[in-house]
Amino acid sequence: MSSVNLMAREVAAKIVFYGPGLSGKTTSLRKIYETVRPAHRGEMMSIATEGDRTLFFDFLPVKVERVGDCSVRLALYTVPGQVFYNATRKLVLQGADGVVFVADSQPDAMDANRESLANLEENLYEHGIRLDRFPLVMQWNKRDLENVLPVEQLRQELNPRLVPDFETAATNGRGVLDTLKAITRLVIKDLRAKRIVPPPRPVAPVGGTQPAGLEAQLAQHLQHRQPPSQHVAAPSGHGPAVAMMPTPVPHRPSGSFPAIAPPPRVEPVVAAPPPPIAPVSQAASTKLLGAVSALAPGDMFDHARAAEAAFMAGNYSTCVTACTDAIRRSLAFAGEGTLAQQAFLLRVDGADLLRIQGLATQQHLRVDDAAFALYVLMQTFVRLNAVGLPASE
Ligand SMILES: Nc1nc2c(ncn2[C@@H]2O[C@H](COP(=O)(O)OP(=O)(O)OP(=O)(O)O)[C@@H](O)[C@H]2O)c(=O)[nH]1
Ligand SMILES: [Mg+2]
Numbered sequence: 081m082s083s084v085n086l087m088a089r090e091v092a093a094k095i096v097f098y099g100p101g102l103s104g105k106t107t108s109l110r111k112i113y114e115t116v117r118p119a120h121r122g123e124m125m126s127i128a129t130e131g132d133r134t135l136f137f138d139f140l141p142v143k144v145e146r147v148g149d150c151s152v153r154l155a156l157y158t159v160p161g162q163v164f165y166n167a168t169r170k171l172v173l174q175g176a177d178g179v180v181f182v183a184d185s186q187p188d189a190m191d192a193n194r195e196s197l198a199n200l201e202e203n204l205y206e207h208g209i210r211l212d213r214f215p216l217v218m219q220w221n222k223r224d225l226e227n228v229l230p231v232e233q234l235r236q237e238l239n240p241r242l243v244p245d246f247e248t249a250a251t252n253g254r255g256v257l258d259t260l261k262a263i264t265r266l267v268i269k270d271l272r273a274k275r276i277v278p279p280p281r282p283v284a285p286v287g288g289t290q291p292a293g294l295e296a297q298l299a300q301h302l303q304h305r306q307p308p309s310q311h312v313a314a315p316s317g318h319g320p321a322v323a324m325m326p327t328p329v330p331h332r333p334s335g336s337f338p339a340i341a342p343p344p345r346v347e348p349v350v351a352a353p354p355p356p357i358a359p360v361s362q363a364a365s366t367k368l369l370g371a372v373s374a375l376a377p378g379d380m381f382d383h384a385r386a387a388e389a390a391f392m393a394g395n396y397s398t399c400v401t402a403c404t405d406a407i408r409r410s411l412a413f414a415g416e417g418t419l420a421q422q423a424f425l426l427r428v429d430g431a432d433l434l435r436i437q438g439l440a441t442q443q444h445l446r447v448d449d450a451a452f453a454l455y456v457l458m459q460t461f462v463r464l465n466a467v468g469l470p471a472s473e
Pocket of ligand 1: 099100101102104105134158159222249252
């Protein structure tokens, strides 16, 4: 769902972390959350988790202030890796500009890696996209474990196209930012090739030492939090070489990390599949509150908060109604016209709107219906932000 605001020269891009269950997608996103300076990222939002398992998606907005002469806003998402959540994976994949495939390097996980990669290819194809032409970076995760396959074997089996690949250990952060930088670079290159992002304006160097390129820009705005003893992961083989200086940072107690505590179990409302989705815990709720509102344009802030509060209180019908209302009001910023015309102008997905409208007429709604409504509201806000609406005075 890339978009560009030419006036502000701001690019918005969506990157999805894909891969089999338990490969380390959520851990990677948390590590990015931990590592990027608060001024350059929003709150991480994990919708519906059960222990380690993502049941819907994780979301993290990251802002890279300048890439060339453009600002870049990244919307980072994870999908649930468990096989039976394919509908959710398809939904989250919609409008993606690039994918990080997080593979588990352990021998036992190879079948799941292969299956997930095939599933990615199939799901992209359903969106009319060919994986072999899509911005993709491979993340060989869990390299800290002893029993892992050689990178050459992983590459041979999972990366025949030889896209950039990186050895990572998401739990300690090794290699995670390098992976993020690589996919960002590929996405921007792809958007430039499609002429969605304008070519850089020539800039006169100030003092002759203007930092150049995405790496330099990212290095300026992202902050490494790896202990000095750790090496920044080198790209494994042919990935782009990236030099970033690790910056020592104060120790952060693990308790302060936005870990999503296992939610309490609740009665399933509807029989599986998919399995019952538990509401987020109180710990998660504090992280959840604010993520949708963080994206909201000023006028929509209260509406976003109302939708979030209803979600947290377990009032899923109220949440869907609040989201529907907020989406309608947001679309109105596009000017007069029918909802469909406004959605078309803003490039908000029509199928999502139809589904939300369908939900609004139903009596018994589940947590994943409400999560979906929040998701669509967030997409709408992202679109508004991208086109600079509502315009500031
Ligand atoms: N040793 C090691 N463990 C890891 C690494 N990355 C993730 N883990 C662990 O693997 C488990 C699953 O990690 P998650 O990040 O929740 O996996 P996921 O891919 O989001 O899983 P789903 O949400 O089910 O798709 C957790 O216990 C993590 O701590 C890593 O690099 N090394
Ligand atoms: Mg997860």
